[in-house]
Amino acid sequence: QVQLVESGGGLVQAGGSLRLSCAASGRILSINHMGWYRQAPGKQRELVARIGRGGSTNYADSVKGRFTISRDNAKNTVYLQMNSLKPEDTAVYYCYLDRDFGSDYWGQGIQVTVSS
Numbered sequence: 001q002v003q004l005v006e007s008g009g010g011l012v013q014a015g016g017s018l019r020l021s022c023a024a025s026g027r028i029l030s031i032n033h034m035g036w037y038r039q040a041p042g043k044q045r046e047l048v049a050r051i052g053r054g055g056s057t058n059y060a061d062s063v064k065g066r067f068t069i070s071r072d073n074a075k076n077t078v079y080l081q082m083n084s085l086k087p088e089d090t091a092v093y094y095c096y097l098d099r100d101f102g103s104d105y106w107g108q109g110i111q112v113t114v115s116s
Contacts, residue, residue: 015084016114
């Protein structure tokens with residue numbers, strides 16, 4: 001049974017920082033990307049950042065320069081360091097991974113709330 005477990009969310013004031021973690025457990029072969037999506041109320045889910053097996057990264061324009069994604073392949077864990085948070089970053093953040101072959105996996109989601 002594959003599980004992705006997120007941690008590190010919460011409430012923070014604008015300008016503050018949070019670090020999200022997501023640990024994947026279970027037998028998972030051929031992981032390619034790991035990353036984060038988010039969904040704010042009334043909005044579509046959007047890609048925040050992702051990191052490939054070799055370390056290549058992609059970021060949403062809205063978070064470039066503020067968020068940093070990293071990954072520990074040995075632990076099947078992905079991190080998202082979020083700095084200079086803004087109220088518009090408020091959302092449920094979902095961890096995911098995709099593979100060379102087979103289905104994607106998703107976490108349950110974790111709430112991030114940024115107060116103004």
